[in-house]
Amino acid sequence: MTRCRLCGSAALASVVDLGATPPCESFLAADQLDQPEPAYPLHLQVCTECWLAQIPPLITPEETFKEYAYFSSYSTSWVEHARTFVADAAQRVGLGPDAFVVEVASNDGYLLRHVVDRGIRCLGIEPSVNVGAAAREAGVPTLTEFLDPATGSAVRAEHGPADLVVANNVYAHIPDVVGFTQGLRALVADDGWVSIEVQHLLTLIEENQYDTIYHEHFQYYTVASATRALASGGLALVDVELLPTHGGSIRLWARPTDVAGEPSRQVADVLAREKAAGLQELSGYTEFSARVAKVRRDLLRFLIDAAERGETVVGYGAPGKGNTLLNHCGIRPDLLPYTVDRNPYKHGRFTPGTRIPILPPEQIAADKPDYVLVLPWNLRAELVEQLSFIHDWGGRLVFPIPELSIVEVKS
Structure with a gap:
């Protein structure tokens, strides 16, 4: 990888090199045990211009997500997390009976089932054929596609703009950060909301969570780098929540730039924490590799x-x-x-x-x-x-x- 996928800078610095591993969800059947198994370098770097942490895009989302082994509904706590989110989001955004909710990377419908239960119109956009089929069987309308600007525009043309677009645990999974963000903007109404949950690089570094680095995760966000990523597609960060999920995540609330207004005090507070931890300079990353080795x-x-x-x-x-x-x-x-x-x-x-x-x-x-x-x-x-x-x-x-x-x- 010679260029940052967000800002295009060539100023990339090594954070930790984990050697070469197979894709983490490529589970083997018994008849594959005597066959060759591809492995790819797993080397986390950080851009010293925009401070987006990233790994090279050595495998494509199409290779990983057409047939996927992860079904969200098998985690009891994760289904409950989704239920609570839907209840809180409905109140925050004001989702009435005429609202429309879209979830990107909706998996097996673990979240949208709660939207369906509220009688709110919704659509999941899920690239994995097998988990998308499970969602439809559970009564959650699901489109089998990857999100890009064209998909976002097509969904908007057919179903109308979304009052709320949810993108939980997917913003790290796409190598084309700018195109994906433009897709989010295409989906959301001009006065709508986008909610994104993604692991927080601050806790990844502080808590030695290096095992969350794998080939599906192309980038790792601070609030600072996420703000820049959102802006690349015409969205502005207005609020952030710190969550315990996945060892420490951030929930980013964004709106189209023209209606966003000033970000909340919480945004400023988290940005200050990240800066104090040295995540906008190399000093915040230099000891991580040694702690991983321990x-x-x-x-x-x-x-x-x-x-x-x-x-x-x-x-x-x-x-x-x-x-x-x-x-x-x-x-x-x-x-x-x-x-x-x-x-x-x-x-x-x-x-x-x-x-x-x-x-x-x-x-x-x-x-x-x-x-x-x-x-x-x-x-x-x-x-x-x-x-x-x-x-x-x-x-x-x-x-x-x-x-x-x-x-x-x-x-």
Whole structure:
């Protein structure tokens, strides 16, 4: 990558180099285990002109999202997060019976189902054929397309402008930041609202959340860089909320530039926090690589020591972030014989690169391991409760991020 994808500058500085890994959602079927598996460099850099953190676009969204293994509805807390958002947004934006809501990257309808329940007209725009089909089966109108200016204009022409456009956990997933933002502007009414949730680079750096760096995530935002990205498509940031989701996210509220007005005090406060953390100069990034290396050493030391003591460690979850961690640490079935996941799509498959079997969750109770390594650490509160049954045989949970911690659960 020689140029910043937002501002075009060639002034890119290295933040952390994680080597080469397969795409994090390319789970393997059993008959693929003896076949070659492509791997791509995973090197995070930051533009020292606009401070957008980014990785090279070595794979395309079309390769990743036509058939997708992630179904949002399998996370109980995430569905509840969506329900709360819809209720709050309806009040904030004033969504009445004649309103129209569009969600971009709507997945399996986990969010728009709550809009449907309110009797509000809506449309999902979801590129993945399989999860889009699941949304339609659940009663959520869904268009199978990627968003760009042409798609945005076509949807507006057919359905009318949207009072609210939602783009949760997708703004990092598109290499054409400017074109995607122009698509958002095409969708939204001239007096409408755009709500975007995306992981906050500030918490990624501060909490060692390097496993959220993977090939699906082309860029990583601060409020400062997101403001510039929004402006590239004719949108202006008016407010921001700090969220605990994904280890620390930002919810960006934007409007068309002509009606936006002055941003809220919260925007100024978060910008000041980012500046104080050094994220608008190289000093904020220089120690990150060393802290990433320590996470790797600590986790490997724990797994090796447990194996030498004859203790069993299995995994919980097969999220994209987990595959970055497993590949960077070089963890194979000798240290982690299997992981489990609630998503039946993944059962019988193997993690990319590390080729660890993925089994149904019931396997944990059957085997009674000494430790369960939690790969979706961002769902810590939910999973400590879900996995409390391992207390029955003295099992403990292990969280690798932001630093290794071993948790004794209570039944």
